[in-house]
Amino acid sequence: GQSPRISELAEQNKIAAYNYPQGVLTQTLRASAAHQPGILSDIGIGTFVDPRQQGGKLNDVTKEDLIKLVEIDNKEYLYYKAIAPNVAFIRATTCDSEGYASFEDEVMYLDALVIAQAVHNNGGIVMMQVQKMVKKATLHPKSVRIPGYLVDIVVVDADQTQLYGGAPVNRFISGDFTLDDSTQLTLPLNQRKLVARRALFEMRKGAVGNVGVGIADGIGLVAREEGCADDFVLTVETGPVGGITSQGVAFGANVNTRAILDMTSQFDFYHGGGLDVCYLSFAEVDQHGNVGVHKFNGKIMGTGGFIDISATSQKIIFCGTLTAGSLKTEITDGKLNILQEGRVKKFVSELPEITFSGKIALERGLDVRYITERAVFTLKQDGLHLIEIAPGVDLQRDILDKMDFSPVISPDLKLMDTRLFTDSTMGFTLPDATH
16 A cells, blocks of 8 residues: 555556565564575464465466465464565664664664565665764664664665654654653544544553554544553554554654564564554455455555454454545534445445454454444454444444444444543543453
């Protein structure tokens, strides 16, 4: 999605194209740096990267099988082949005359070191762009993230700006400045805020979570409004730990971040089941609870870290609107009013390709919810159960008729909490982890 020209070439069958989960990809780069053939992981089983489905192939001209199903000690794993890269483009802030580089003005480290090691150890060329060059051995060794022996070419661009959030440098997202509690950051009362508020109800004190790009990214701001942002830790797969999640194109560049890890280490934590909860946006959902995000309406968006995050998080909260395409709503008098219905149904009978497997999630004992502006669903063995609806909507007209399948209507179906629909703070307090 962030590389539209490459996506177009893949959609037009002009190039072979694969899509590894983001965390798996960075781990295969690490394996490539160590001259290991690949990695074993249960991340991706039951999704489109599973060789029993598409095997991660994005079009008809992609033929070679890079992912294999294997069994070890009666457990299924996917074997992801490591690809030896031969060119790297990385970026830092400062380097000395021998190429030792620091990242002081960058928003995150990503997997720059892993990429440089993989390319260097496989005989390739590593090119690095920096804003300035200083004398040899004048950088503090603890600030150096890339050793000079990995770098072949340095390009100095004195006008280099941050990739996230502005020019030349936003000191809040680079971690140099912090916002104090008196700084007001509020979201307008609309369908995005409504979804973020309801999603916050799934958080618990002391939890460690992940928040993904899209409609889910307002959770941190809502928590700040309610005064409970310090009661849990939100992370982003690119490395930030804690803080306020940026929205839109600046997503991933947190403010008031407590720590910034390299991306590979962050995904190691995720893959090992470290997340208590995750908040991810969805494009489509089918009757089995499967979710699709990597392809939508024929367009290749890519999976990003979606598969890695949703595979092992103990609670998975999918956020989105029930329909898409010019949907217009308003919240007045404590009710949701649908002014213009979306043209596209997002709850469909069957997904052609799966980015999240409801079946695998149930087998792993994960708690899965789907939160929209007008309805909340949970996943059980017999499919999606409708458990809440928004005040002001009609169950048949506004929900059931806008889905391509019939969910199970919970006998305990109730209205969504009225506090969600007020323009003032909700007075919400996070429950303890045991609740």
